[in-house]
Amino acid sequence: MRCAEARSWPSVTTTIPACSRPRPRRWLPSLPSRPGARGPIQRPPRAHRRSIPSISNAVRGVLGGWLLALVFAGGALADPPPGAAPFPPELEARLAQALETSPSRTQPRTRHRMPDGSPRYTNRLILEQSPYLLQHAHNPVNWFPWGDEAFAQAEQLNRPVLLSVGYSTCHWCHVMEEESFEDPEIAEYMNANYIAIKVDREERPDVDDVYMAAIHAMSGRGGWPMTVWLTPAREPFYGGTYFPPRDSPNGKRRGFLTVLRQLSRFYAQDRLKAGLRASAIAETIREALAPPPSVGVPGSDDIKRALAHYKRRFDAKNGGLSRSRKFPSSLPIVLLLRSYRRTGDAELLQMARKTLDAMRRGGIYDHLGGGFHRYTTESTWTVPHFEKMLYDNALLVVAYLEAFQVTSEEAYAAVARDVLDYVAREMTSPHGPFYSATDADSEGEEGVFFVWTPKQMREAVGPEHAKLALSAYGLAGKRPNFERTHYVLRRDLSVEELAAAHGMTPSVTASALKEIRAKLYQERAKREPPLLDDKQLVAWNGLMISAFARAGLVLREPRYVEQAARAAAYLLEHARPHGQLARYVRNQKPHGTGLLDDYAFLEAGLLDLFEATGDARWLADTRALQRDLDARFFDDEAGGYWISPDDGERLLVRAKPASDGALPSGNSIEVMNLLRLYTLTTDGDYQMRAEMCVRVFSDSLHAAPTGHARMLEAVDFMLDRPKEILIVTPEGRDGAEPFLRELAGVYLPNRVLVTVSESEAKALVPEVPWLERKRALRDAPTAYVCEDRVCDLPARSSKVFGEQLRKKPYPYPEG
Numbered sequence: 001m002r003c004a005e006a007r008s009w010p011s012v013t014t015t016i017p018a019c020s021r022p023r024p025r026r027w028l029p030s031l032p033s034r035p036g037a038r039g040p041i042q043r044p045p046r047a048h049r050r051s052i053p054s055i056s057n058a059v060r061g062v063l064g065g066w067l068l069a070l071v072f073a074g075g076a077l078a079d080p081p082p083g084a085a086p087f088p089p090e091l092e093a094r095l096a097q098a099l100e101t102s103p104s105r106t107q108p109r110t111r112h113r114m115p116d117g118s119p120r121y122t123n124r125l126i127l128e129q130s131p132y133l134l135q136h137a138h139n140p141v142n143w144f145p146w147g148d149e150a151f152a153q154a155e156q157l158n159r160p161v162l163l164s165v166g167y168s169t170c171h172w173c174h175v176m177e178e179e180s181f182e183d184p185e186i187a188e189y190m191n192a193n194y195i196a197i198k199v200d201r202e203e204r205p206d207v208d209d210v211y212m213a214a215i216h217a218m219s220g221r222g223g224w225p226m227t228v229w230l231t232p233a234r235e236p237f238y239g240g241t242y243f244p245p246r247d248s249p250n251g252k253r254r255g256f257l258t259v260l261r262q263l264s265r266f267y268a269q270d271r272l273k274a275g276l277r278a279s280a281i282a283e284t285i286r287e288a289l290a291p292p293p294s295v296g297v298p299g300s301d302d303i304k305r306a307l308a309h310y311k312r313r314f315d316a317k318n319g320g321l322s323r324s325r326k327f328p329s330s331l332p333i334v335l336l337l338r339s340y341r342r343t344g345d346a347e348l349l350q351m352a353r354k355t356l357d358a359m360r361r362g363g364i365y366d367h368l369g370g371g372f373h374r375y376t377t378e379s380t381w382t383v384p385h386f387e388k389m390l391y392d393n394a395l396l397v398v399a400y401l402e403a404f405q406v407t408s409e410e411a412y413a414a415v416a417r418d419v420l421d422y423v424a425r426e427m428t429s430p431h432g433p434f435y436s437a438t439d440a441d442s443e444g445e446e447g448v449f450f451v452w453t454p455k456q457m458r459e460a461v462g463p464e465h466a467k468l469a470l471s472a473y474g475l476a477g478k479r480p481n482f483e484r485t486h487y488v489l490r491r492d493l494s495v496e497e498l499a500a501a502h503g504m505t506p507s508v509t510a511s512a513l514k515e516i517r518a519k520l521y522q523e524r525a526k527r528e529p530p531l532l533d534d535k536q537l538v539a540w541n542g543l544m545i546s547a548f549a550r551a552g553l554v555l556r557e558p559r560y561v562e563q564a565a566r567a568a569a570y571l572l573e574h575a576r577p578h579g580q581l582a583r584y585v586r587n588q589k590p591h592g593t594g595l596l597d598d599y600a601f602l603e604a605g606l607l608d609l610f611e612a613t614g615d616a617r618w619l620a621d622t623r624a625l626q627r628d629l630d631a632r633f634f635d636d637e638a639g640g641y642w643i644s645p646d647d648g649e650r651l652l653v654r655a656k657p658a659s660d661g662a663l664p665s666g667n668s669i670e671v672m673n674l675l676r677l678y679t680l681t682t683d684g685d686y687q688m689r690a691e692m693c694v695r696v697f698s699d700s701l702h703a704a705p706t707g708h709a710r711m712l713e714a715v716d717f718m719l720d721r722p723k724e725i726l727i728v729t730p731e732g733r734d735g736a737e738p739f740l741r742e743l744a745g746v747y748l749p750n751r752v753l754v755t756v757s758e759s760e761a762k763a764l765v766p767e768v769p770w771l772e773r774k775r776a777l778r779d780a781p782t783a784y785v786c787e788d789r790v791c792d793l794p795a796r797s798s799k800v801f802g803e804q805l806r807k808k809p810y811p812y813p814e815g
Contacts, residue, residue: 079120083188084142091124098126110138111182125198129591131533132168132200136177140187143198146207154195154232160267160274161230162194162260163211167202168533169387171440172242173225179245180256186245189257193264201226202436202537203583203592206643210285210651215239217284227256229263234652235278236285238263282652289655293638294699298715300812306705306712307339311347318380319355326364327375328392329662331355332709333399337406338716338749341809349406356403359396360415363481363488366450367473368521370422372396374440382481383488386440386447386530390427391663393419394543401547401554405747416551423544424563431574432566433536433585434544442530449527451486452520460523461516468502468509469516536585538575539597539663541567545605549612553753554744556737561612568609571602572621580628580645596643596657596666599629603673614733614755616764619680623767626677629670630689639692641667658697659707667693668710675714679722679752680768682789694718716750721810723751724786728776731757735781738798746805 077096080086087095099122108119119138126137128145136143144150154161164181166173180186190196201208201224208226214236215222221241228239246255254262267274310331315322321330333352340348359365362381364373371393373384397416404412427435442449454475458466470476474490482488493501499509545564552561574590575582581594581602603622610618632645635656643655643666657665674690677683694701694715701708725743729735736755743753754761754768761771770789776782777794783801785792795801 077122078114078118081121081123081140081142081187081191082184083191095122095124095126098122102126108138109135112138112140112184129535129586129589130168130200130203131535131586132166132173132202133198135168136181136198139177139181140184140191141181141196142187142191143196146197146199146204150195150197151232151234157195159193159195159232160237160263161232161234162190162196163199163226163228163230163236164196165199165201165208165211165226165228166224167200167437168531169389169437169439170224171385171387171446172223174439174441176225176227176242176256180243183245186257186260189260193260202533202535205597206595206649206651206655209289209643209655209657210653211236211239213285213288214281215241217281217288229267231275231278233275233278235275235282237267237274237278237281286653289653289657291656291700293640293696295695296698296702298694298698298701298711300715300719300814302701302705303335303339303712303715303812306335306709307345307348309706310336310351314351315379316354319351319358320381322379324379325375325377326379326381327662328359328364328372328396329660332660332713334402334749335709335713335716337399337402337747338713340406341747341749342716342720342812352399352403353407353409356400356412356415360400360411361491363490365415365491366422367489367491368517368524369426370418371427372419382490384447386450388427388438389662390423390434390436390537390540391543393423394540394547395664397547398550401550402747402749405554405745408745413555417555417557420548420551420560420563423548428563428567429534429536431588432563432570433541434567436533436535436537436540438532439530442528447482447486447488449524449530451482451488453480453486456523457520461519465512465516465519468498468504468512469520471501472498472513472516534586535591536571536575537598538571538581538584538594539601541571542598542601542603542605545602546608549605549608553608553612553740556741556744561609564605564609565613565615568602568606568618568621579624580632581625593645593648595645595648596629596633596641596670597663599625599633600641600666600670600673603629604669607673607676611753611755614760616760616767619764619767622673622677623681626673626686634689635696639689639696641670641693656696658700658711659704660710664710665708667697668708668714671711671714672717675717675722676752679724680754682769690714690718719812720750721787723748723805724770724784724789724791725751725753725805726761726771726774726784726786727753727755727781728761728771728774728784729757729781730776730779731759733757739781739783739795739801742798742802743805746802748805 077092077099107117110119110121112120114120121138121140123137123139123141123143124145125133125143128134133145151161199207211228212222212226214228215226218239223241225242226239227241227243228236230236243256243259244253245257247253247258310321313321318326320326323330331351333355336348336352339345340352358381359372362376364376364381364384366373366388371388374387374389374392376382376384397419400412400416403409404416423434429435440446452475454470457469457473457475461469467476472491472493474492475487480487495506495510495513499506502509504512545568548560548564552558552564571585574588575585577590581598582590583592583594583598585591603625606618606622609615610622629641632647633641635642640656640658643657656667658667659665660668671690671693674686674693678686678690694711697708697711701711705712727736727739733755740755754764754771756764758776761774765772770786774784777796780796783795785795785801785804792804795804
């Protein structure tokens, strides 16, 4: 969750700095060990990983069928939400059936329970598939999912809508749930005076984008949880982020209940004013998310202005940008590296290395299990919010891989391997796709799973290695850096420095550190782990497929390519009903409508798989997805891709995203896809669409180049002369290995690669015309390096091939 503020609107609320609040101890959803038991909770045995429940049924298997029949007799629920009208019989029966037939994997996530441990309240969210929505299925709030039913009820009852947007691993979303949405008084007021809607921003980023634009328009800030007051026409008239439940004792800060009451009265007493305000904000959103087309062409000057900004804002001491909180995405490492390649500006490389080194050593990195946390709450990369997001890790793997290619620094390759091994071990479904995220919280508190005391570490590693462990992980001679009692682990000292400090050889030290890490990981595994969001988002999977495929190619690790191919094959089979992508897969079923990000990110992953394998299937699947994307998302008049398809739900505005956030914009990734497809296939339609995309966003890119870093990477590609590389073997692909190893050691981002046998090359000519008449000369593997279909002499030696690849890059043209 980005720390954000709820800003004031006349006499309603005051600034609420979320990140300045102490970390509250959260309630623990739990079950008695037997019917009617009180006292200490008996936890169920720990599984390998505890997933967020699809739906919980606390009584089945505990009390037997007779109690089930009693609780659910006649399709009845235990209690209706307080202050809400009784559910219609048909709906109540559906909710009861969903509760009765749900998997009983964990306890219901609520403190409101019947004496037998079953949930007292159940709302419509139990019928959903989103793990975040299911977290709220037993709140006393009468939640609706986003949809026409909720707004029709608001219209019928003349009530405003309270829209709450978050995601399953958001720490402050959990805090607001505990403090407000589990509070009976607040829930009763909401149920009696509002129609309350819950949205998972990961399931519906299109909805999130619209109302986050409203929050920015009203306050200049944003973040999650996002809380927005709407008219029944879906137009926002007030909003904020996190709200504390009640007014502060000194009266300077108004709480959520007070704001609810004031806005309910305002809406009831002056609906016209609320409507006019909402309409004005809605118009502002339309202007922000669907700007008029521009006619300029982005160029090298835009890249240079962005780089100048990053230089001015760079934190020379800690890496990243000079901010009180550090997000990995705020400094575009890949753009720095690619611009360094073109310009030779050593400062850009130094900025990238300083940041990558600070992150891999800091507490934002999980030094035991692998993987990066979301962001840090201070400037030294030490104390994070502990959620781990699939997309962050995918994007950082690529950054470390490219840095490895530029510098040959093995530490960067090691980080990429470590992250991918973590994802393969802990974030991969049995069927192949990747899970979305893990929570920041466990055992009711943030970070408990990840932090240590010196005593805990000594006991875990034993007396032989205790001093080395404390020194290696930053516990020796330093004050606790987390809640004044615990330590977030850091790795500031190299193996050589630790060896010198402890009178050991580097090889013995490295062996001891490996043993220490294994012991600490095993000891940590005994703790209750953070919740796992097990939905498999197509877009985020596309990013991780790219990471695995590119790592396999660069690190020469076939297992990584196999991991990428397995995930891609599953998604293409299970997330593409009727030929159109779904938003995500959960419980082996597709859910939701695929959006621009899903198409663009998956296409990028498939292109990387094609380059890593030479398998024509992945190119064919990419082109099929591209045809669907062009037909249903492309703006034929102005250019650019809409976030949602032509046949999708109509929101207040149909956004055409270009600027990056935590994720790259779909249009930025799609421009790069189009450029790569054009370079491979020579199909001019791809080039035309790419040029239309960058033109339509040129004004916003000129105005704010730093907000469009990924689009600037595409501009960098357009301003280069991308290489077309073919490695062709007599038969099979084994003979290509010396050439691929040579390619892996060269930083050449603006290129396409085809690795095939002679027979495969002939079959691929209709898709990739420039393969025609290119053979394995003298029955030996042969490499071709071309630009605009004009090739250097064929290379049968990997050394000659390497020399061709290492030709001096073209500088940026002027303008």
